[in-house]
Amino acid sequence: MRLVAREHASPWRTPGAVAAAVILTFLITAGPIRGSGASPVTAYRRFLFTPLTSSYSLYEVLLTATPLLFTGLAVAVAFRAGYFNIGAEGQFLAGAMGATVPGIHLADVPAGLALPLALAAGAVAGLGWAFLPAWLKRAAGIDEVVTTLLLNPVALLLLQGLLNGPWRNPTSGFPDSETFGPGYRMPAMLGDRVHAGLLIAVVLIAATVVVMTFTPLGLRIKAAGQSPDAARFSGIDVTRVQWTSALASGAIAGLAGACQVLGVQHQLTGSIAQGHGYTGIVVATLGALSAIGVLFVGMLLGLIGVGSQNASLVLQIPPQMGQLVTAVLLLTVVSCLAMRQYRLVRRRPPGAAES
Amino acid sequence: MNISLVAVLAATLTIATPLVFGALGAILGERAGVLNLGIEGTMYAGAFVGFYAADRSGSAWVGLGAAIVAGAAAGALMGLLTVSIGVNQHVAGIGTTLGLVAACDYTNRVLYSSGTQVRVPKFTRLLADIDIVGQYALTWIALLVLAPFVWWVMRDTGAGLRLRAVGENPEAADVAGISVATTRYVALICGGMLMAIGGAFLTLALLGSFTIDIVSGRGWVCIALVIFGRWGVWPTVAGALLFGVADALQLQLAITPEFGDVPNELLIAVPYLVVIAALVIWGRGIRYPGAYLRPYRRA
Numbered sequence: 001m002r003l004v005a006r007e008h009a010s011p012w013r014t015p016g017a018v019a020a021a022v023i024l025t026f027l028i029t030a031g032p033i034r035g036s037g038a039s040p041v042t043a044y045r046r047f048l049f050t051p052l053t054s055s056y057s058l059y060e061v062l063l064t065a066t067p068l069l070f071t072g073l074a075v076a077v078a079f080r081a082g083y084f085n086i087g088a089e090g091q092f093l094a095g096a097m098g099a100t101v102p103g104i105h106l107a108d109v110p111a112g113l114a115l116p117l118a119l120a121a122g123a124v125a126g127l128g129w130a131f132l133p134a135w136l137k138r139a140a141g142i143d144e145v146v147t148t149l150l151l152n153p154v155a156l157l158l159l160q161g162l163l164n165g166p167w168r169n170p171t172s173g174f175p176d177s178e179t180f181g182p183g184y185r186m187p188a189m190l191g192d193r194v195h196a197g198l199l200i201a202v203v204l205i206a207a208t209v210v211v212m213t214f215t216p217l218g219l220r221i222k223a224a225g226q227s228p229d230a231a232r233f234s235g236i237d238v239t240r241v242q243w244t245s246a247l248a249s250g251a252i253a254g255l256a257g258a259c260q261v262l263g264v265q266h267q268l269t270g271s272i273a274q275g276h277g278y279t280g281i282v283v284a285t286l287g288a289l290s291a292i293g294v295l296f297v298g299m300l301l302g303l304i305g306v307g308s309q310n311a312s313l314v315l316q317i318p319p320q321m322g323q324l325v326t327a328v329l330l331l332t333v334v335s336c337l338a339m340r341q342y343r344l345v346r347r348r349p350p351g352a353a354e355s
Numbered sequence: 356m357n358i359s360l361v362a363v364l365a366a367t368l369t370i371a372t373p374l375v376f377g378a379l380g381a382i383l384g385e386r387a388g389v390l391n392l393g394i395e396g397t398m399y400a401g402a403f404v405g406f407y408a409a410d411r412s413g414s415a416w417v418g419l420g421a422a423i424v425a426g427a428a429a430g431a432l433m434g435l436l437t438v439s440i441g442v443n444q445h446v447a448g449i450g451t452t453l454g455l456v457a458a459c460d461y462t463n464r465v466l467y468s469s470g471t472q473v474r475v476p477k478f479t480r481l482l483a484d485i486d487i488v489g490q491y492a493l494t495w496i497a498l499l500v501l502a503p504f505v506w507w508v509m510r511d512t513g514a515g516l517r518l519r520a521v522g523e524n525p526e527a528a529d530v531a532g533i534s535v536a537t538t539r540y541v542a543l544i545c546g547g548m549l550m551a552i553g554g555a556f557l558t559l560a561l562l563g564s565f566t567i568d569i570v571s572g573r574g575w576v577c578i579a580l581v582i583f584g585r586w587g588v589w590p591t592v593a594g595a596l597l598f599g600v601a602d603a604l605q606l607q608l609a610i611t612p613e614f615g616d617v618p619n620e621l622l623i624a625v626p627y628l629v630v631i632a633a634l635v636i637w638g639r640g641i642r643y644p645g646a647y648l649r650p651y652r653r654a
Contacts (some may be wrong), residue, residue, distance in 0.1 A: 035465055036461075086445070086449065140635065140638075140639045140640075141640065142638055142639065145445065145578075146575070146578055146579045146634065149575040150576065150630060152572065154624045154627045157620040157627075158621070158624065161620030162618075164619070282453070318460075318464035320457050320460040320461040323453065323456075323460075324458055326457075328454055330450040334442045334447070334450070335436060335442055338441050338442050339440060
């Protein structure tokens with residue numbers, strides 16, 4: 001069997017490829033679900049439909065999707081410019097730590113000032129964590145994939161070191177920070193768990209759409225990512241565009257971490273490290289690196305996240321099934337999309353008659 | 356301050372072992388033109404499958420064998436994605452890592468739900484009475500057998516020449532009658548086996564058990580070491596030893612009273628930063644393999 005390029009384009013190829021990927025994902029994950037003693041059909045009903053049936057669980061979906069919208073957008077902004085920032089995880093953790101600094105050391109700042117201060121601290125921390133790889137890429141041409149990846153475990157270790165050392169809770173003795181000052185609570189919206197971070201994420205997504213569609217900067221970013229040589233030839237400073245995107249990406253990922261501690265935990269704990277940064281790569285890729293795509297895929301993965309928690313409570317399927325479904329969906333979708341310009345042909349034995 | 360030089364050197368060799376296996380596996384794929392970011396997940400799968408098979412069979416050697424099979428499967432998956440289907444290599448690798456880590460954690464929860472730590476039979480150090488020489492067999496295999504062997508294969512054999520040709524100029528290799536797809540599959544499968552051995556070393560030699568996040572970025576370190584070593588076997592092994600020295604030193608510092616106040620985690624982070632620093636000093640202006648990150652299709 002071999003692949004042959006299709007002669008004709010068909011408008012059905014893309015939705016067909018995605019549908020095939022979804023079916024493949026179901027088939028591949030059915031085995032492990034059976035292995036835990038549950039029925040795959042029941043499990044998928046839990047993953048995809050149960051969270052939509054009550055307003056409480058709908059709000060949980062929005063809450064779970066919030067950090068993914070940020071990290072997905074962060075990764076998309078960088079990838080779009082051809083800068084492979086795989087360090088959103090570290091930048092997310094840096095943002096959470098950055099927001100914690102005023103949260104516990106300036107606990108008495110009044111509410112109107114506290115939130116902007118903590119959000120800015122988070123964005124700056126994320127940007128700072130992205131700065132070193134971006135600068136090394138710009139100044140010395142050092143591969144950003146490696147440096148951003150290596151800084152992820154470093155950020156996690158820094159977080160654990162701070163929680164076990166200077167930020168250890170003096171009253172409980174646990175490796176959690178103290179609770180933030182009262183001014184550092186993100187206002188709630190839609191029920192009492194969804195917080196204003198969702199609003200910030202949606203505004204950032206809308207702003208990204210505007211920048212990418214209507215501004216020269218957006219055009220330069222797209223050109224730098226799609227065809228760096230052509231972009232350079234037409235006078236675009238590709239290195240500088242990638243540098244800008246890299247720092248913006250870090251700041252957005254940092255905001256994600258800040259919103260997560262300010263809106264959900266109200267203190268810094270080790271459980272902040274849930275791999276949201278890595279999931280952001282999935283969100284950005286499945287969202288075709290577009291801001292609108294990030295919005296849809298972020299919501300979908302939020303749905304699967306809540307559904308897998310639900311399934312773990314009710315059906316005793318380990319909650320890691322959520323991550324497994326996400327990873328398999330990523331691989332099947334990119335595979336099916338790559339296959340769509342080909343068709344599979346069974347190799348004719350040499351000399352056989354045309355059929 | 357009193358640091359035992361012998362202890363540092365002995366620990367250096369032990370710490371470098373999984374990195375030598377992983378990095379040599381990564382070199383095979385990258386020299387053939389495929390960056391395998393599935394390495395972190397492949398090492399994780401090697402660690403978990405090795406642990407599970409050792410637990411079921413009661414033999415660390417059976418565990419090692421099972422890990423090698425798992426690594427070959429992970430390499431074949433990477434080949435399917437990047438060679439046959441032609442997916443972006445960064446995305447395929449990250450997806451493979453995320454999928455393998457999730458699959459192992461999931462299986463771990465299904466099989467070992469009680470939460471008590473299960474101990475499995477582990478390898479013992481050979482000549483354990485002699486300070487530096489007392490290492491695991493896998494350490495000597497990595498440094499004295501595998502590294503020279505890979506170096507020799509790359510430099511002096513037809514297979515090595517074909518591998519490099521496919522990674523430098525697949526069009527020319529194809530015209531010369533070398534199958535680009537087969538060569539890349541073989542490179543990725545052999546590379547996956549080596550990565551999985553590196554992961555299994557963590558569970559079957561060092562720990563004798565399995566814990567969540569046991570690989571903790573060592574796969575990413577291997578990718579960095581390969582660039583640091585410019586795809587050469589000996590410079591990459593030297594990089595692994597450099598990481599080993601940094602890690603062994605921080606382990607010694609952690610138990611010296613003068614450093615008692617420094618949070619342990621910050622010391623653990625030092626070797627990662629040493630690798631980044633090494634990249635900055637020696638990793639500038641390097642020439643990548645010609646077909647790095649490029650899928651190949653006949654025009």
